Amino acid sequence: MDEFASIRHWTSGRQGVEWQRERGVVLGIGDDAALINPAAPISGVGSPYEYIMAMDTMVETVHFNAVTMSYEDIGYKALAANVSDIAAMGGIPLQALISVSVPRNLGPEPMRRLYDGLYTCAERYGVAIIGGDTTSSPQHLVIAVTVTGAVEAGKGLRRSGAKPGDAVILTGPVGKSAAGLHFLLAQQERGIAALAGERAESLVLAHRRPSPSVRAGRLLLTQGTCHSLNDVSDGLASEAWEIAEASGLLVSLREQQLPRSGSMAAYAGAAGIDPLEWMLYGGEDYVLLGTMESSDAIAAQAAFHAEGLPFYIIGETLAGKPGVEMIRTTNKGELRMPLMKRGYNHFE
Numbered sequence: 001m002d003e004f005a006s007i008r009h010w011t012s013g014r015q016g017v018e019w020q021r022e023r024g025v026v027l028g029i030g031d032d033a034a035l036i037n038p039a040a041p042i043s044g045v046g047s048p049y050e051y052i053m054a055m056d057t058m059v060e061t062v063h064f065n066a067v068t069m070s071y072e073d074i075g076y077k078a079l080a081a082n083v084s085d086i087a088a089m090g091g092i093p094l095q096a097l098i099s100v101s102v103p104r105n106l107g108p109e110p111m112r113r114l115y116d117g118l119y120t121c122a123e124r125y126g127v128a129i130i131g132g133d134t135t136s137s138p139q140h141l142v143i144a145v146t147v148t149g150a151v152e153a154g155k156g157l158r159r160s161g162a163k164p165g166d167a168v169i170l171t172g173p174v175g176k177s178a179a180g181l182h183f184l185l186a187q188q189e190r191g192i193a194a195l196a197g198e199r200a201e202s203l204v205l206a207h208r209r210p211s212p213s214v215r216a217g218r219l220l221l222t223q224g225t226c227h228s229l230n231d232v233s234d235g236l237a238s239e240a241w242e243i244a245e246a247s248g249l250l251v252s253l254r255e256q257q258l259p260r261s262g263s264m265a266a267y268a269g270a271a272g273i274d275p276l277e278w279m280l281y282g283g284e285d286y287v288l289l290g291t292m293e294s295s296d297a298i299a300a301q302a303a304f305h306a307e308g309l310p311f312y313i314i315g316e317t318l319a320g321k322p323g324v325e326m327i328r329t330t331n332k333g334e335l336r337m338p339l340m341k342r343g344y345n346h347f348e
């Protein structure tokens with residue numbers, strides 16, 4: 001199958017014309033470029049709105065390998081990670097462009113499966129796939145996604161808006177994806193099903209099929225009380241540092257208030273690993289980390305719970321030199337531990 005037949009094979013019959021139009025798409029896949037109406041009414045977003053644009057890339061051996069992810073998972077997660085950046089601005093995702101660089105010997109079926117996963121995610125979050133690019137790759141598979149979204153003009157939630165005295169909030173548990181990855185790599189090393197069972201199942205799912213927090217981001221935006229927001233791709237400590245530096249303050253987390261998944265903690269125990277390592281430095285959780293006044297955080301928590309969404313108040317911000325600390329309560333009193341700006345870093 002040549003390049004053009006391949007693209008048709010991956011994308012045909014999945015265009016969903018009607019709901020693409022609801023996403024502002026005038027012309028989708030097939031011409032030199034897509035055409036978008038920049039003023040189309042977008043249901044659920046107030047007018048006037050601003051466009052949000054972001055991109056994220058996944059590279060074989062860096063973000064996935066044959067053991068950690070199926071082709072369906074790779075497609076799903078590549079788009080999910082992008083949708084998460086739209087959620088982190090408080091927006092609704094609209095369209096995506098997909099670039100794939102495919103090893104020559106791969107054959108058509110794996111890529112068709114990758115697109116199956118991609119379209120599953122696209123339909124779940126209402127994203128119109130409007131085009132992309134295709135090249136061969138000398139060795140590894142690379143998928144780069146550009147995503148657009150919309151948010152009420154002037155209201156996009158930035159990393160830089162935190163104020164001293166804010167409560168620090170988190171929209172879900174952290175560390176499950178890193179635990180799932182550890183499990184999968186341990187399996188790979190030993191060549192056996194190491195610690196199968198339901199617990200590992202939910203961790204593996206967290207790693208392979210992350211759920212970007214679009215509903216949570218929209219709720220935070222429409223409540224109008226959130227001062228700063230970021231999504232957790234590189235790890236809680238690293239993302240807290242981003243807010244600390246962008247806002248010019250100290251982020252102080254309380255160890256006891258960090259949401260700890262039972263299955264993650266149980267697996268960490270069995271693997272002989274400190275669960276805090278995964279919770280603070282693991283990454284790929286795609287939950288949202290933000291700040292708001294503490295009275296607003298209590299109200300927001302009630303609203304989240306009423307919607308069946310998790311919401312944790314995990315610390316506060318303080319005036320001071322940008323940094324992140326974690327407070328540990330011991331029987332001798334409170335221990336303030338500075339947290340390094342460590343997390344997943346591509347150049348370390």
Ligand SMILES: Nc1ncnc2c1ncn2[C@@H]1O[C@H](COP(=O)(O)OP(=O)(O)OP(=O)(O)O)[C@@H](O)[C@H]1O
Nearest residue numbers: 053054055056057081085088230231232233234344
């Ligand atoms: N190669 C690049 N050229 C220009 N801008 C870039 C480049 N890479 C990243 N950026 C910009 O840097 C900022 C931070 O990007 P970064 O990728 O660190 O955040 P993120 O996408 O939230 O995190 P992650 O990629 O770990 O999920 C964004 O504004 C992004 O557009």
Ligand SMILES: Cc1ncc(C[n+]2csc(CCOP(=O)(O)O)c2C)c(N)n1
Nearest residue numbers: 061062063064065233234282283284344
């Ligand atoms: C095989 C394999 N090894 C390691 C990892 C861990 N990992 C890779 S990139 C990343 C941060 C997010 O990426 P980005 O910053 O590019 O958005 C993390 C935690 C993995 N997923 N698969």
Ligand SMILES: [Mg+2]
Nearest residue numbers: 055056057085
């Ligand atoms: Mg990025």
Ligand SMILES: [Mg+2]
Nearest residue numbers: 085088231233
């Ligand atoms: Mg982000």
Ligand SMILES: [Mg+2]
Nearest residue numbers: 233234344345
């Ligand atoms: Mg990163």
